[in-house]
Amino acid sequence: MHKFLKIFALSLLPFFINANERPNIILILVDDMGYSDLGCFGSEINTPNIDKLAADGIKFTHFTNNAKCETTRTSLMSGRYHTETYKDNHSTVTIPENLGLAGYQNWMVGKWHIFDKPMKRGFERYFGFHEGATNFFNGEGTGGGYSYFDDETPYEMPKDFYSTNAFTDYAIKYIDERKKEKPFFMYMAYNAPHYPLQAPKEEVMKYRGKYMDGWQALRKKRFKRMKELEIIPQDMSLSKPESNIKDWDKLSQEVKDDMDLRMAAYAAMIDIVDQNVGRLVKKLKADKILDNTLVIFLSDNGACPFDRTRKPTKENNLMPWDPASYICYPASWANACNTPFRMYKQNQHEGGIATSMIAHWPAGITVPGSFNRQRGHLIDFHATFRDLAKVDYPSEYKGNKAAKVRGISLVPSFQGKARPEHEFIYQNFSNSKTAFVMGKWKLVNAKELYDLETDRIESNDLSKSRPEQMQLMLTEWQKRDLELNKGHASVNKPQKKKKQPKKAKKK
Structure with a gap:
């Protein structure tokens, strides 16, 4: 080797050694999944791969999101409360932008649904869609149109497409094509189990008939199981059903069958996510990088109460494995999926913001199989990943003064230590x-x-x-x-003065 090149290579060696010591980071975010929808959090849905991550990692029982797709993703990416980012995106430094300063490779698959576009905010590779929801089989947006991209190129949809599988295909591809001397951050934003409820027939049929006892019975069954798993305290009560929950026993057999089908489709979508998590873990094992990869799994909000099943689907009796179908489940199922809490997506009660969060990292978690019951929030991810990457938050980025970032690192939790509590x-x-x-x-x-x-x-x-x-x-x-x-929620707006009735003119 040329003398100069040899010296140069030796000078880079410490960087590569340090880079290898820092973990790879995979953040898996699912869409509209309820608090009790994982097997390890009390569900009857088959999720063995995610359950295994939980058994070998940490279950965070008090972690919270922002109760809605866009608001959650904004806080997650920015490390700020989402209200701070309105009209102030240019001063925001996203997770991949910050980790890029530490030499991390940054990739994303799935749903974006926030400001700008992924490859303009720090990601080097991207496969997915930009809007809030799309058809799982053909990629059509819920409002029409189509926004799937492979990096920045519009993606041509193959006939055998199913989004959950495709996202994992690309994730595995990025791992295959990585620079092995550098760590990576991958954000996997599955759109399952957000409506429309769609899954292959064989997956839906695995659950067909399992929900014929109804949502009240499911809620009680999950509640009992959650206590057995120590997800919730033994003396906790089950919240009362919301006022809009229908009595299952008063439904006709035909309606019960339809409701069973909808919940079976929803369960199948979560089952398929689990299968793909299994594929991902298998790849990490095969490449011998699982031990030093932090995998985090959570949902962007609580279960969704909006039954927006479309008229043509009802009129034509379209099944959830038909790409033309558009099926949603009602608030009654969402109430069961959010066991034991009140309310749903969009609401700021626990049913809207509580998420079943899991962290798995064999080389870094010294308390596997444990629980963490400190209250955490999405803004903590930015701080956690900077901590792991050994990188500071910049004072300036791309010519802009960097906005204040918030959050508290979760790293002490990985060693079973208490971390500082949020002031608020x-x-x-x-x-x-x-x-x-x-x-x-x-x-x-x-x-x-x-x-x-x-x-x-x-x-x-x-x-x-x-x-x-x-x-x-x-x-x-x-x-x-x-x-x-800016006080928009709390400052009382001055009330308009009521117009006084005109006095009658004296004659």
Whole structure:
């Protein structure tokens, strides 16, 4: 070797050694999955591969998201509360942009659905779609149109396409084509089990008939199993069904059969995600990189209550394995999928924001098979991954002053250590659907107050019986809403003065 090249190569050696010590990171985000939908969190759905990651890793029982696709993905990518990013995306430094400064390779597969485009925000490879939801078989958007891309090239859909499988195909391809001397970050944003509920016939039929006992029975069964698995405390109660939940026993046999089909399709979609997680793990094992790869799995929000099944699907009795179908399940199933909590996607009660989160990393987790019950939030991922990559957050990026980043690293949790608690957690789906958590207290919609230590199912509103605590929470929420949301949710808008009736003229 030429003397100069030899010296140059030796000078790079420490970098490569350090790079190899830092873990690869795979963040798997599923779409609209309920808190109790995994086998390891109490479900009857077959998820052995994800369950194995949980058994060998850590189950985070108190992790939270933003209750909605776009808001969750924004906080996840930016490390900021999503309200801070409105009209301020250029000062945001995304996870892949930050990890790129540390020499990480950055790839993404799946649903984007936030500001800009993936390859403009730090990803070197990308396969997926940009909008909120698409057909699983042909890629058509729910509002029409088509936005699948292979890197930045429009993707031509093959006949045997199914999105969950295709995303994993590309993930495995990226791992195959990686630069082995450098670590990688991969964001896998599956669109399952978001509506439309679609899956191959053989997968749906595995679950056909298993839900004929109905949603009330399923909820009780899962609740019992969750206690056995120690996901929830033994003395926890099951939240009361929401007011819009129908009585299963009063439904006709025909409706029951239809409802069973819908839930079977939903279960099949989660089962297929699990099969693909198994494919991914098999690849990591084959390449002997599983041990030093951190795999995180979670959902972007709670189960979805919106039955938007389309009229042509009903009229033509289209099955969920038909690409022309557009099936959704109702709030009654969503209530069961969010066992034991109240409410659903978009709501800031626990049923909307609680997520069954799993972390697996054989080389870095020293407490496998354990639980972590500290409250965490999506903003923590940015801090965690910077910590693992040994990279600072930049003060400037691409000529812009970098916006303040938030979150607390999860790394101490991987060694079973307590990490600092959040001073507060700010939740906002819309300015009418908010929550504010400070210590054990949770303020919901600026109207309800709950003690999460004793009442995580939010059954006992303390806003009237604890007026001093209520006022404290309102004051703190208003302060943070002003800081993070320009006060849009908390500042009372001046009411328009009512027009006084005109006085009758004297004759």
